[in-house]
Amino acid sequence: MLAPPELRAVHPLGKSPVITDGDLTLAESGAIVEYLADRYGAGKLAPAFGSRDRVRYIYWLHFAEGTAQPPSLLKLLFDRVKSKAPLLVRPIARAIADKALGAYVLPNIERNLAFMESELGKHEWFAGEQFSAADIQMSFPVEAYRARGGLDEKRPRLMAFLEKIHARPAYRRALERGGEYALMR
Numbered sequence: 001m002l003a004p005p006e007l008r009a010v011h012p013l014g015k016s017p018v019i020t021d022g023d024l025t026l027a028e029s030g031a032i033v034e035y036l037a038d039r040y041g042a043g044k045l046a047p048a049f050g051s052r053d054r055v056r057y058i059y060w061l062h063f064a065e066g067t068a069q070p071p072s073l074l075k076l077l078f079d080r081v082k083s084k085a086p087l088l089v090r091p092i093a094r095a096i097a098d099k100a101l102g103a104y105v106l107p108n109i110e111r112n113l114a115f116m117e118s119e120l121g122k123h124e125w126f127a128g129e130q131f132s133a134a135d136i137q138m139s140f141p142v143e144a145y146r147a148r149g150g151l152d153e154k155r156p157r158l159m160a161f162l163e164k165i166h167a168r169p170a171y172r173r174a175l176e177r178g179g180e181y182a183l184m185r
Helices: 005-009 029-040 052-084 090-120 133-148 156-167 169-178
Strands: 018-021 024-027
Touching: 018 029, 024 029, 029 052, 029 133, 052 090, 052 133, 090 133, 090 156, 133 156, 156 169
Parallel strands: none
Antiparallel strands: 018 024
């Protein structure tokens, strides 16, 4: 579950994702998405400065990693603890993991899912009526919730969001170029 050592040659922390653009090397998904949208988006991937949608855009760029992703990562880790703990301590590890999952992780995932579903009821996309880099950033936590966080057809707006993301030509080109990916379960 750690990045391969080869990434340290690109970034001192071995962080992934990471991009290099000229002499700039940048890690952190939010920073990368924001940089690419500002540098190469030609005004199409971010709402205008000063607009209401710009505030929503900034919010969702940060929500993805600051609020949505941590409970998903914790669920992944606690699920792994339950299944990978040494046999002798597995019952104790499962009890601790189940307690943490039930008291903190799953309620936060549920609140996040309800909130995201509700917000998509207000607008076509997370930042407003136009697709933006915030939707790119939000696609990963929504994918993670689909894979291991309980997202299913009970949340039709989030499911429709994923379908729209998957149908985008740019998404399809990215898969052609980088290959299919599977989130760890």
